[in-house]
Amino acid sequence: MLVIARRLFFYLVTAAVAISLDFLIPRLIPGNPVDAILAKMQGVTITPAIIHALDLQFGVNTSSSLWGQYTHFWSNVMHGNFGVSSANGFEPVSSVIRQALPYTLGLVGVATLISFLLGTVIGAIVAWKRGSWLDNLLPVVTFFQAAPYFFLAFLAIDLFSVLLGWFPPSRAAGATDFPAFTWTYLSDVLDHSVLPAVTIVVASAAGWIVGMRNVMLTTMDEDYVLLAAAKGLRKSRVIWYAARNAILPSVSGFALAIGFIVSGALLTEIVFSYPGLGSLLLQAVSNNDYELMQGLFLIITFAVLAANLIADFVYVFLDPRTRQEA
Amino acid sequence: MAASISTDQVTGGGPVPGSALSPRTTPRRQRALQLPRSPKIIAGLALLAVFVLLSLIGPLVAPYSPDQIFTNSPVPLPPSSAHWLGTTNLQQDVFSQVLVGGGDMLLVSLIAGVIATALSVVIGVTAGYLGGLADDLLSMLANIFLVMPALPLLVILFGFLGKTGSNDLFLIGLIISATGWAWGARVLRAQTLSLRNRDYVDSARIVGERRSRIIFAEILPNLTPIVASSFLFTVLYAVGTYTAMAFLGLVNPNWNWGGMLFYAQGANAELTGYWWWYIPPGLAVALLGTSLVLLNFGIDEFVNPRLRAAGLSRRSGRRRQARAMRSQQFAMTPVVRMVQAQGATPGAPAASTRVTTPGTTEGGQA
Numbered sequence: 001m002l003v004i005a006r007r008l009f010f011y012l013v014t015a016a017v018a019i020s021l022d023f024l025i026p027r028l029i030p031g032n033p034v035d036a037i038l039a040k041m042q043g044v045t046i047t048p049a050i051i052h053a054l055d056l057q058f059g060v061n062t063s064s065s066l067w068g069q070y071t072h073f074w075s076n077v078m079h080g081n082f083g084v085s086s087a088n089g090f091e092p093v094s095s096v097i098r099q100a101l102p103y104t105l106g107l108v109g110v111a112t113l114i115s116f117l118l119g120t121v122i123g124a125i126v127a128w129k130r131g132s133w134l135d136n137l138l139p140v141v142t143f144f145q146a147a148p149y150f151f152l153a154f155l156a157i158d159l160f161s162v163l164l165g166w167f168p169p170s171r172a173a174g175a176t177d178f179p180a181f182t183w184t185y186l187s188d189v190l191d192h193s194v195l196p197a198v199t200i201v202v203a204s205a206a207g208w209i210v211g212m213r214n215v216m217l218t219t220m221d222e223d224y225v226l227l228a229a230a231k232g233l234r235k236s237r238v239i240w241y242a243a244r245n246a247i248l249p250s251v252s253g254f255a256l257a258i259g260f261i262v263s264g265a266l267l268t269e270i271v272f273s274y275p276g277l278g279s280l281l282l283q284a285v286s287n288n289d290y291e292l293m294q295g296l297f298l299i300i301t302f303a304v305l306a307a308n309l310i311a312d313f314v315y316v317f318l319d320p321r322t323r324q325e326a
Numbered sequence: 327m328a329a330s331i332s333t334d335q336v337t338g339g340g341p342v343p344g345s346a347l348s349p350r351t352t353p354r355r356q357r358a359l360q361l362p363r364s365p366k367i368i369a370g371l372a373l374l375a376v377f378v379l380l381s382l383i384g385p386l387v388a389p390y391s392p393d394q395i396f397t398n399s400p401v402p403l404p405p406s407s408a409h410w411l412g413t414t415n416l417q418q419d420v421f422s423q424v425l426v427g428g429g430d431m432l433l434v435s436l437i438a439g440v441i442a443t444a445l446s447v448v449i450g451v452t453a454g455y456l457g458g459l460a461d462d463l464l465s466m467l468a469n470i471f472l473v474m475p476a477l478p479l480l481v482i483l484f485g486f487l488g489k490t491g492s493n494d495l496f497l498i499g500l501i502i503s504a505t506g507w508a509w510g511a512r513v514l515r516a517q518t519l520s521l522r523n524r525d526y527v528d529s530a531r532i533v534g535e536r537r538s539r540i541i542f543a544e545i546l547p548n549l550t551p552i553v554a555s556s557f558l559f560t561v562l563y564a565v566g567t568y569t570a571m572a573f574l575g576l577v578n579p580n581w582n583w584g585g586m587l588f589y590a591q592g593a594n595a596e597l598t599g600y601w602w603w604y605i606p607p608g609l610a611v612a613l614l615g616t617s618l619v620l621l622n623f624g625i626d627e628f629v630n631p632r633l634r635a636a637g638l639s640r641r642s643g644r645r646r647q648a649r650a651m652r653s654q655q656f657a658m659t660p661v662v663r664m665v666q667a668q669g670a671t672p673g674a675p676a677a678s679t680r681v682t683t684p685g686t687t688e689g690g691q692a
Contacts, residue, residue, distance in 0.1 A: 014470045021479070029486040139616075142623070146562070146615025148569050151587065151608030154596040162599055169597055214626070217633055255473050256509060263477035267570055271591060281481060285574050293485050297478035304475045 003322045007312045011305045018301040022294050023073045026058045027066070033290050034060045037086055050090070057083050057291060082295035087287035093295035096280065101299070104276030107193055108265040111200035112258065112307075118201065119208025120250055124243040126209065127216030138210070145206035149264035153199045153271035160195060167195040170273035196272045203268075204261045211253060216246040248319055254311040258304055266300075364627060370620030377614050381432045384425035392423040392581045402593075402600045412602035415593045420586075424606045427582045430495060431568055431614075437499030438506060438564035443557045445503065446510030451549070453511070454518025455541060465515060471508035477570065479505060484576040492577045498568065506563045510556030517552050521545050555625045562618040569611050583607035 026033050034054045038046060054060075059069050076082070082093035126134045144152070161169035171192060219225065219242045228238045269278030277296060284292035316322045389410075390396075396409075396417040405412045411420040453464035483501050484492070492498075521527060522545070530540050571577045572584025579585020586607040590596070595603045627633045 010466070010469065011473075013466070014473050017470050018474055022482070025482050026486050029483075033486060138623075139620075142619045143612060143616050146619050147612035148566060148573075148584075148587075148608065150570075150573060150591075151604070151612060154587070154590070154604045154608060157596040158599060158601055162597060214630075214633055218630075255469075259473065259475040262475050263570070266477060267573065270574075271596065281478065282574060285481060285485060285576055288485070288488075290482075290485060293478070293482050297482050300475050300478045305473065308473060 033058045083291035085292040087289035111197040115201040115205040119205035120212045123209040123212025127213040141206040149203045150267040150271045153268045156199045219246040251315045364624045366620045367624035370617045373617030381428035388422040388425040390419040390422045392426045430582045434499045434568045435561045435564040438502040439561035442503035442507040442560040445507040450511035450514030454515040468508040468511040476505040502564045558622045
């Protein structure tokens with residue numbers, strides 16, 4: 001478990017760096033965010049209390065030292081206090097995010113899992129059938145890998161919702177629905193999530209396919225694979241022997257991939273007007289809602305770190321050598 | 327790009343087949359031609375050339391100014407002889423916008439690619455060569471930047487920069503490179519680590535060469551394929567990121583392809599079937615990205631011959647592979663110290679990390 005402890009330490013350091021960046025960026029970049037926010041506020045009565053709160057948040061016009069502000073920031077983050085969202089009627093950022101988080105976690109989590117499994121299986125098959133027509137899949141995959149997620153989302157909406165009318169083009173549920181644990185509501189949510197999820201899967205599976213194929217090609221040359229084939233084992237069994245070794249780098253490469261996928265998925269949400277973190281991000285950008293931006297950065301970073309920790313557990317489970325080391 | 331790769335491509339994977347035994351029978355030039363012959367490289371280079379040309383002469387050949395407004399219709403007009411790719415909701419010419427939109431994109435990506443690659447070489451090679459505490463700290467820095475999701479971080483950076491930052495192409499490139507150097511640094515560190523203990527570097531050290539000479543004359547030239555690969559990867563990353571930032575409205579959308587998608591999304595082009603508005607810019611970004619990924623595949627296959635399978639019949643593929651296997655046995659130096667998560671990344675250039683470690687892909691992790 002030494003490995004996990006080391007990784008955990010690393011993630012804690014990363015989280016600390018993220019929190020520090022979140023604190024430093026508004027203070028290092030020239031310009032006054034408080035003025036920008038106040039300029040954006042129309043139709044809201046600006047009380048001195050609001051100005052004072054904003055000043056404190058961004059370290060403008062305060063007498064406390066940078067270090068004092070920093071420790072205060074930390075204590076706020078530890079208490080789940082990310083400030084108030086000016087784009088949402090000064091609701092606390094944490095509660096704004098809490099409303100959107102389940103949608104993103106559900107959509108992106110499930111889509112990433114499907115994409116990983118699908119991509120790995122396809123990658124293994126493409127490698128196994130090296131030199132066959134399946135190699136022609138690679139240029140297609142390349143295209144999907146290079147295309148922006150949100151462009152694919154445009155295409156998906158135009159094709160499957162406007163032209164064919166198979167799936168609803170936007171939002172997470174019908175307008176007349178009320179959130180409840182009823183079959184109609186849940187199936188409606190499912191119906192609305194198909195298109196965004198498929199977009200994310202199609203866009204992100206390419207990376208797993210290529211990664212798995214490349215490692216699998218190397219693994220297939222190992223002696224134990226040759227031996228397995230020579231012993232006359234069933235082909236599926238031989239592929240399984242090679243694949244379960246080839247999958248290790250894919251799992252450990254999860255860290256790099258999940259950041260990309262989350263970024264792409266957030267942009268996909270925007271195109272689908274899906275009420276998750278991506279739409280909040282767009283809202284924050286178009287309203288100069290800095291506190292919401294900062295809160296989103298921290299929450300998304302924490303979520304990505306948690307996903308990485310899970311991937312590490314899976315890795316330790318898959319690879320006995322990491323367990324022996326401890 | 328191709329020239330710089332082809333002169334030194336060999337070195338990443340080890341000696342040329344046969345060269346260790348009979349250097350004269352395999353002239354270097356013959357090998358140098360091998361890279362451009364790969365269909366992936368040719369396709370990638372051709373596509374990339376089209377885009378470079380487009381960005382250079384695009385503004386000159388554009389039929390209209392991208393801002394020019396043609397009145398007389400409340401909705402975007404489909405392609406016609408006057409407007410080859412139709413018009414936007416403001417009655418601007420889509421074709422002209424596409425032609426003009428590539429310049430900034432390529433410039434920003436190039437700036438970001440150059441800065442990030444320089445950063446990753448400095449940090450990666452330093453970490454790999456020095457080892458010890460410096461290595462631990464630099465690797466940790468790289469890993470932190472690798473794990474942190476880039477998009478929300480960039481949103482804060484560009485958000486607080488506001489309007490001042492959204493027009494400055496160099497600043498945009500610089501910020502993108504700040505979030506894009508870590509992957510290259512990690513790969514370069516791993517490869518430097520493996521090169522550091524090879525015989526020729528050891529002998530240079532024993533002879534008493536200065537450290538700077540060992541790094542610049544002995545190690546760096548042998549990292550060329552990986553540097554090239556990480557440069558392409560960063561440029562690809564910058565293309566995607568710049569598009570995303572413009573799509574979010576964080577950088578000036580007039581005129582780049584991400585900005586066109588920003589306006590198209592704002593006018594619900596995908597819901598109303600104005601395909602001529604959003605497909606051209608999206609396709610342009612996708613094809614530009616495809617050309618970079620293809621080039622990267624080509625370099626990967628060059629560096630790791632086992633990946634060279636596409637386009638070959640099964641039998642000749644096997645034969646070639648067997649030959650490659652035999653030749654590789656001379657070159658293998660296992661990477662001893664690999665970081666835990668070193669293995670493959672699911673991105674295109676993943677394979678290059680494993681080049682020198684086919685036998686130790688798994689063993690290196692322990």
